[in-house]
Amino acid sequence: MTQTNRPALAILVSDIRVLAEREQGIVRIRMPEDDFCRRLCESGSQFGLRVFVLPVASAAPRPSGADGYVLEDGQWRQTRCPLPDLIYDRAFCSGRVEREAKQLLLEQLAGLRPNVQLGSPLPDKLTMHRMLQTDERLKPLLAPTVHYRSGVQLAALMKRCPHGLFLKPAAGFQGRGTLWLRPSGEGWQADGRQLTNRPVSQTFANFDAMSAWTDRFVRSTRYIVQPYLQLTGEDGNAFDLRSLLQKDGLGRWTMTGIAVRVGAPGSITANLHGGGAASPALKQLTLRFGEARARYLLTQVQQSCLRAAAILEQQIGRIGELGADFGIDRKGRLWLLELNGKPGRQSFEHDEGLSRQAMLKPLAYARYLCKRSLPLHLSLSPPLPNAANPEQSSTVHPNP
Structure with a gap:
């Protein structure tokens, strides 16, 4: 199969950085998730795919193609790319304008040539919480969650937390904009990260001052409020589990890996973008809880991920991969903290084999979608995995 008649897979990204090396007169381009995009483009031919990058802001699709980037001799080169048959959405939009621009681009591409996205976009956190709460096995893993309206509501919530x-x-995403509000001595304390990911820490003499400051911090951004869970290790640093569930070349869910993440000192989350570090889950959990308890927790994580994926697919359609964050409180209770439809891979860089799987499974799944005999836009409802049976396989047959 020649390069021109291979199915075209477009990686959708947001902003592109142009790095000018003035001394040599060379202009170098860096993609968001540059290493990941490189690995996908380099490996596409192994899966019978032509892979390139499409930036949301400058793709300018027309019947003849779209403006994108290909990888040649280790460098990104801008060129006219074919209209894609498949789209892998890795565009992290920072606001309404960027989200609307991405939606417009997707509509333009679909109007010019039918295409298939590797996964449907996930709804916001509160909507997902409500979807998962309908399942009796997942409900105990979910913290109470409400929509933030104003600082006025915080007083009543604080009494219960x-x-x-x-x-x-x-x-x-990436722990940005998170905030922990709590009493401290004779006053109140707020710690977290701004939307730009910069650390923030404020003290207040009274609750009203903290409430007013929180309103200014949130501004027009939609927020949710939960009880603060004590998810820290013995060293006091934030501690959680990141799991990566991906569809393989047969369209089945597979658990690629589970890693422990430990946050940087003083950070309220364990996100790697906030300075955290990742390591193998079984080893770290065994040190903390013993091997038997560690294996039980990992089985719970695996089965909960499969169940959450099945529930979401029944509601929103096809999903190609799902990152899930779990916390373990000081009593050993497991909590499902967050689901992410655009999971990162950094948590598995400590294991070369897992890292490679995490990178390449989207290509195997894209190839599978191309080879399906059913129309690509159709999907079937998956069975829900039996979370009570620890012997159940980590592979299920979901919405393909």
């Missing part, structure tokens, strides 16, 4: 409140953007 002795360790404070945790606020995060309803459509946030």
Whole structure:
């Protein structure tokens, strides 16, 4: 199969950085998730795919193609790319304008040539929480969650939450914009990260001052509020589990890996973008809880991920991969903290084999979608996995 008649897979990204090396007169381009995009483009031919990058802001699709980037001799080169048969959405939009621009581009591409996205976009955190709450096996893993309206509501919520409140953007990612509000001595304390990911820490003499400051911090961004869960290790640093569930070359869900993430000192989350570090889950959990308890927790994580994926697919359609964050409180209770439809791979860089799987499974799944005999836009409802049976396989047959 020649390069021109291979199915075309477009990686959708947001902003592109142009790095000018003035001394040599060379202009170098860096993609968002540059290493990931490189690996996908380099490996596409192994899966019978032509892979390139389409930036949301400058793709300018027309019947003849769209403006994108291909990888040649280790460098990104801008060129006219074919209209894609498949789209892998890795565009992280920072606001309404960028989200609308991406939606417009997707509509333009679909109008020019039918295409298939590797996964449907996930709804906001509150909507997902409500979807998962309908399942009796997942409901105990979910913290109470409400929509943030104003600082006025915080007083009533704080009375029911002795360790404070945790606020995060309803459509946030990478731990940005998170906030922990709590009493401290004779006053109040707020710690977290701004939407730009810079650390923030404020003290207040009274609750009203903290409430007013929180309103200014949130501004027009949609936020959710949860009880603050004590998800820290013995060293006091934030501690959680990141799991990566991906569809393989046969359209089945497979658990690629589970890693422990430990946050940087002083950080309220364990996100790697906030300075955290990742390591193998079984080893770390065994050190903390013993091997038997560690294996039980990992089985719970695996089965909960499969069940959450099945529920979401029944509601919103095809999903190609799902990142899930779990916390373990000081009593050993497991909590499902967050689901992410655009999961990162950094948590598995400590294991070369897992890292390679995490990178390449989207290509195997894209090839599968191309080879399906059913029309690509159709999907079947998956069975829900039996979370009570620890012997169940980690592979299920979901919405392809």
